[in-house]
Amino acid sequence: MKGKGAYGKLGVVAATVSPSGALAKEKKRAILEATLAVLRERGLSGLKMEEVARRAEVGKGTIYLYFRDKKDLLKALVEERTWAFYREVEEEVRRKAPFFLRLEALLQKRLAWIDEWRGLWAAVAREAMEDPTPWLKGLHEHYLHLLEELIRSGQEEGAVRPELSPRPTAAVIAALGCSPQLETEAYMEHLLLVLRKGVAP
Known part of the structure; x- marks a missing residue:
């Protein structure tokens, strides 16, 4: 009992x-x-x-x-939204679909994430801690690893040139899919054209 x-x-x-x-x-x-x-x-x-x-x-x-204070709240916000975005990226990277379909979906999510923050991300990160650079670099490193994984899968598929090094290629894609100066749909269309065809005649 x-x-x-x-x-x-x-x-x-x-x-x-x-x-x-x-x-x-x-x-x-x-x-x-x-x-x-x-x-x-x-x-x-x-x-x-x-x-x-x-x-x-x-x-x-x-x-x-x-949250201890406003800084702690802002730090948690940056981390929570960034990791939520990375989980979406990871799903696209590992989805069974052709390389350029996955790349397009990933870049659309990236632009939506940028629009969500509307240029506030870096300012919020700076407010969250005195020197956010190492912290932000660590967060961005995970995104680069996911893009590298995408590039390698594209090379295995034959959609990406084998001589391209995955790390620098990932960094280029990360930089390009960052801050559109055009309307989002037009920017996406042109960005994918550049990535598919290059700029050489």
């Missing part, structure tokens, strides 16, 4: 902890999404914790249960 009682108690504890964890995760996500929404509308100078709390539908004090 004692064993059953102990098991019963453990069962109650487990049932209580699990929803709490899910609720905490939901609240944290809501706070991060609200932070990005406020940043996009009002910029970094207009980011107020009161407004974030209102958008996330939580009390202002709740924010500090998850």
